[in-house]
Amino acid sequence: MTASTPTRVLTPSSGEEVSGEEARLAAVRRYQVLGTAPDGAFDRIAALAARVFDAPMASVSVVDADRVWFAATHGLDGITQIGRDPGLCASAILHGEPYVVPDARTDPRALSHPLVRGEPGIRFYAAAPITTRDGQRLGTVDVWDTRPRRPSDDQLAALQDLAALVMDEMELRLSALRTVAAERDRRADAERLARTLQRTLLPPALPAVPGLQAAAAYHTASADEVGGDFYDLFPLDDGRWAFFIGDVCGKGADAAALTSLTRYTLRAAAIYDPDPCAALANLDTVLKGEYQGDDPRHCTALFGVLDPAPDGSFALTLAGGGHPPALALRADATVEALSTAGGQLIGLLPRPRFVRTTTRLRPGEALLMYTDGLIEAHAPDGTMLGQDGLTAHLSRARPRSADHLLSSVDELLRRLGPGVTDDTALLALSVPPRLAPPTQETR
């Protein structure tokens, strides 16, 4: 059991030994024990090793390419690493069994080691290798003494058990690291999925509508669970424009499929009959046909048609199915809710009602449509923002253009921070104020 075989020294010229050492170093890096802070578990193991041998010093060491690092020490105060000189740790990892130097001063393998020749004057050294499942020896659990001694077989067996314990701990740590890495990958995947879904479900860019500024935004509340908010703005055949915004129930892939169906149904419905209530009724029929019986799905939506007038204003017809009202920001700075109250959820009720309202958007006026993630957001004091809170914010901020309107709501969402628990889609339209007759600019 005691190591009487001659020391094998690594020779760089030996290809086999070098590639074996490369595999061992790869294992050391895999377990990432180098450069980590002293670990409580390893400290206890070092203390236990010292106690088993009734020795003053013990350590858990890891043999790197050119240094020996102490992952834990007991009684070796201040020593965190030593050179990879042969004779002690560096030699111990060459053996599958405990490596014992009963008296270093008379042992040719160890007598030139700096810890033997110099401070603290080591005489006795015993080590058991820390061996991975695939046979790579990462380092050793070592016991040191300044007196020569002969360990018992029981003590050496205990040292091997302690080395196995260190290995178990490292395996645990590796599997924890892998779990963390996998979790990180999973999150990155989820975020990628969310971005992809949004790209698929939302128009890449709003079309340019003559005489109108349009802007839209989608705020995600959670990277894991994609909500089913949607919007669109598109031309009708007769010079009018149609738009919609809505929210399907549920989250994730199911909601995404429903969102996609809803968006294409509304666009198709508008081609046949651009009446806003008819478009919502058409969607209601499609949803009921598609999701019957045990798994009904519904959505809420606002559907609008804009008809440009020669004076630069737009006649707006808006229909609501269970959706919070659009807010009109009037030229006199008042905020008016365009109520579609009484309009019901789409796709769920036997004979739903949809409610229509009409108004006119004049130059200098703007329109904001949103999904319930915005008004159901909570302030830090627990109160819900609500339509009243949103109206109050817009009355104070007095945004004039669609872009300004969105940046103002964006600021509100940022302020609410974690109080925003659901996705929010925003669609803003504004009619630019009529400019005074252009004056000649001089350079």
Next chain:
Amino acid sequence: MTEIQHTLSLTRHDRPAGPVLLKVAGELDHHTAPRLTAALDDITFDAGTRLVIDLTELTYCDSTGITVLVTAYNRATAAGASLGLAGVNPDLLRVFHVVGLDQVFTFHPTVDDALAPPHS
């Protein structure tokens, strides 16, 4: 009730005379909604059956929860039965208003109101 988060507790009282009472407490969302669906599926709706769902201790209800309630309402109405909601809190009532369900359900301020014999 001691349930605080992500829990839904369901208690059903079948009364020899008067409506079936189903108490729904806690959070009704896409995680817990299937349990309410199962509980409602167990109820047989016949002409004249009265079901009162007590939402007094419902702390949260998302769109999935609303789907479950409306689906039960549709089943009840198709069978000639009635379904009422009791103790709906103001926030949830506002949501019902926005989605147009305030015209669908019969609302009772409290369970006692709901259990009172129907006016003739």
